[in-house]
Amino acid sequence: MKFVVQKEVLIKSLKKVYRATSNKIANFSFDKIFLHVQNSFLNLTYLDSEVTIVTKVKLVYSDQDGSIVVSIRKFYEICSNAQNGSEICFVFDEKKLTILYERSKFSILIFRESEFPKLINWTSQVDFRISQIELRKLILSTKVSIGSHDTRYYLNGILLQNNENYIRAVSTDGHRLSVSQTYVKFSNYEKFSIILSKRGVVECLRLLENSDNLLRVSIGKKDFKMNMDDFSFCVKLVNGNFPNYQDIFLKTNKKVVVLDRIQFKNMCQRAMILLNDKNQSACFVFESHLAKITTKNFNHGEYEETIKVQYQDSIIKICLNVKYVLDVLNIIQCERIKIEMIDSISYVRIQGMSNQLSFYVIMPVRI
Template sequence: MKFTIDRDTLQKRLTNVQGAVDRHPQLPILMNLLVQAKDGTLFFTGTDLELEIETSVALDEIETGSVTVPARKFIDICNALPEQAIVDFNLDDDKVVVSSGRSRFTLSTMDSSQFPTVDEIGDATSFTVSATAFKGLLTRTRFAMANQDVRYYLNGMLLDIAPQRIRAVATDGHRLALSQIQTVTGVDEAKSVIVPRKGIGEISRLIGSREGEIGIRVGSNAIAIDIEDIRFTSKLIEGRYPDYGRVIPDASKCDKKIKVDRQTFRQCLERVAVLSRDKARAVWMNFGSGILKFKTEETVEREVAEDEMEIDYDGPEFKIGFNIGYILDSLSEIQDDHVDIFLTDATSSCLIQPHDDTDSQYVVMPMRI
C-alpha cells in the first residue's frame, strides 16, 4: 500500500474523522484509524463502536491496500508538517513510513481485518435537507440534553421526522428545548429516533459552515448522514422518550404573557448571575406592572444582587424563582429582538419563545427557593 498526498488535503480528512476515535477504548485497535486504498480512492475511518466517521479523497496514483495506524500520532504528525507539504505514505511489512521532505516517521500498525465497523443500515428512511437548516435545528436544542443521566434516553436528542417537517427535542428533566424546520422529507409516516449526545455534537462539527444539501438515512437502530465526502453513522438510543407535548405549557391557557426585550433581559440576568455562583444559580423574578425585578438569594457572605427592567406587562404582581443558567441558555438560542414569556403561577413551568413564533420553544421548571 502506497500513496502520495498533499498535507492540507490529508489534514482536512484526518480532522473529519478524529472525533470518532476513542481515547479510552475497550479495544486497543479503536485508538487507530483504518486507512484503505481501493479503486483510486483513499478512505479514512474512525470508530468508537457507537459511532463511525468515514471520509474519502480521490487520488491519481495509489496502491491498493489497507492498514490501521495510531490515530493521535498520525494526526499530530500531519499537524506538525508545514502547509502545502507533500506527504508520502508507505506500508512496509508491519510498519508504516510517513515522510515529507527531510522528515520521516515510522509508525506501528495493527491488522486492518480486526478493525470493527458499524453495521450497514438496512431498510432505512431516506431524505435530504439543507445543511444550514439542520445544523441550526441541532444548535437551538442541544444544550438541553442530559449528560450521564441514569435515564439513558435523556442523554440524547429526539428527532421527530414527519412528511413536512423535522423537529428536535432535548431535555434533562429540568428544562426542555424544542425547535422545528419546515421541509419536505418525503417519509410516508412520522418516525422518531433518539440520537446520542456525542453523535449530535459530531454532526454539528462535521457540517460546520457547509451549505447545500445533506443526505440522511434513518434505520431501526442507526442513523447515517452524508456530508459531502463524509459519511457519519451512529447507533441510536433504545428507549421511550418522554411525551414532550405534555411538558410544554399551552400558551393560550397561560394567564400571564409578558413581552420583554431579549437583550435587556439577558443583560440583567448576566449581571445578577455574578452573585449566584452556588450550584443552583437561583434568582427571584418579581413581575409587576411594567417592571420586572431580579434578586438573588443571599450568599453565606450576605451578598445579594438586584436589578430591574421595564417590561410589557400590566397584570397582577407575582414572584417566581429560576435557575439563571437555564434561562440564559434559552435566550442565547433566540435571535429575535423580543421574546414572549408565558406563566401561570409560581409552581408551573415557564414557556419562553421568540415573539409570535412557535417554531422554537423553551420550557424551564421553576425552583423552590
C-alpha cells in the same frame, strides 16, 4: 503500494476522524484507522462501539489499490507536522508503512486487517435531505437541555421526530425543556421518532458546517447516518422511550410578558454576580409594565433591578434558575422575546417574537 497526497487536503479530512477518537484513545483497541486506496481516492475509516466515521481524500498519485490498518494517533501526529503546502508520500510493504515528506522519513508498524472491526451493513427505514446549516441549527437550539449522566438514559440525548414536512428536536433534563423544528421536504413520508445520543450530538456538531450544502440522512432501527460527498457518519441510537412532553402544553389562561432580550439578559447576568454554584435561583416579579428580579446571598449580599416590559395582567411572582434563563437567552437571537406563565408554581415558556419554530420551558424553583 505507493500514494501521494497534499498535506492540507489530508489533514482537513483526518481531523474529522481524529477528533472523534480523542476520548477513546486510551483504549488501545480503538487506536486504529483503516486506510483504503481505490480509484485515486483515500478512504479513512474509524470505528468504535458507538460511532463510525468515513472520510474521502483525493490523491495526487497512486500506483495501485490497497488497504492497511495503522495507529491513528501516530498517523495523525506524523502527518500534521509536515509543512503546509508539502506533499506527503506513503509507501506500504507487508510489515510497515513508510511516510516521507521534505527530509523526514517515518516508518510505523501496521496491524492485521482482521484486527479492525468489520463494518455492519444495515437497511435504512427513512431517508431525507437537509442542509448542513439547518441540521446544525436544530441541534444547537436544543442541546442545552440534554441530561448529564442521568440514570434515565433516554434523557441523555435529543429526540428527533417528524410531523408532515417538519423535523422536531426535543431535549430535557427534567428541569427544563428545549423544542425546535425546521422544514424538510420528504420524498416518501414515513413517521419516525428516535433519540440521538449525547455522543452523536457532539460528533454531529463537529462535522456539520455552516453551509447550505445538502446531506442525506438515513435512519434505521438502531442507527442514525449522515452522508456527504466527502464523509459519512453513523452513530447508534439510544434505545428507550422519550417522555410525553406534549402534556405540559394543554394548560391555558397564560399570562404573557413581552420584553427586550438584551436588556433582560444583562439584568440576569448582573444577578449571577452574587450567586454561586449551589444557589443559582432568583425571584422574578411581573406586574403592570414592570419586571423585577431579586437575588440574595447570605455571604455576599443582595441584588435588585427593575426594567420596563409589556405586561398588563395580575402580579405574578416566580422563582427560576437564572443560569437556565441565560442559557435560553444566549440561544435566542430575536431582539424581543415573550415569556408565558400560568402561575407561580407552573412552568415558564420563553420564545423569540420573530421565531415561532423554537421555544424553551423552565420549571420553577421552590424555595
